[in-house]
Amino acid sequence: MSDRRMVFQENRLWLPFEALPANLPVEASLRLPEGWLAQRVSPGQAVPLGVEALGLRDAHPRMAQEDWLQAGRAYQWLEWEGGHRFCGGCASALKPGEGQGRRCPACGRTVFPSNATAIIVLIHRGEGGRRQWALARSPHFKPGVYSAVAGFTEPGESLEECVHREVAEELGIRIQRLSYFGSQPWPFPNGLMVGFTAEYLDGELQADPSELEDARWFGRDDMPPLPSPISIARWMIDAALDVR
Ligand SMILES: [Zn+2]
Secondary structure, three states: OOOOEEEEOOOOOEHHHOOOOOOOOOOEEEEEEEEEEEEEOOOOOOOOOOOEEEEEEHHHHOHHHHHHHHHHHHHHHHHHHHHOOOOOOOEEEEOOOOOOEOOOOOOOOOEOOOOOEEEEEEEEEEOOOHEEEEEOOOOOOOOOOEEEEEEEEEOOHHHHHHHHHHHHHHOEEEEEEEEEEEEEEEOOOOOOEEEEEEEEEEOOOOOOOOOOEEEEEHHHHHHOOOOOOOOOOHHHHOOOOOOO
């Protein structure tokens, strides 16, 4: 069986797969489901002729969605592996351990790859043609783009508590009828985005200036530029607007 192979150099994927040379010196290798072999080459390795090194976002339009998801999985694992070569307890070199874990031969500590879990919530108010959605603008977004509000969970917090806290902190409002939408692995660098929809309850919509440039209610007919179709934020907004 011939493996399909992908190669990462730092946070860049080498494309197209067909142009990868057969023999490359690699720093790490990972077997993925569905016959993929993911490898990482050193930062100093010259990019081969006919190959382009692309960040995962830029690679997305050039790949099948299924392959892109595998690349995201590989990137998160390789990234974690590269950042966990030594024990956080006693600084000995870690060895391969159970499953995807790595184990310290000196003190017995075992570490496993972890996700940074984040919530994202699309809040609405009003009914029918008068329905509006609360969207916010972060200074990191492309010019003009607004999106649903997102934030990382804190240790000890449930997803639901996180949604209510983030909405209160970032938008100054309260919500009700929280409902699960879906989730998305988000390999920038190791996230899991968990999407919710919710109904506005009360409060005055006001962007937290430490995190956001602006937040507003938008109706179906005055939507601002929206995030890329790569993201769950956009899937949620499209679903709300019933765009197919
Ligand atoms: Zn140790």
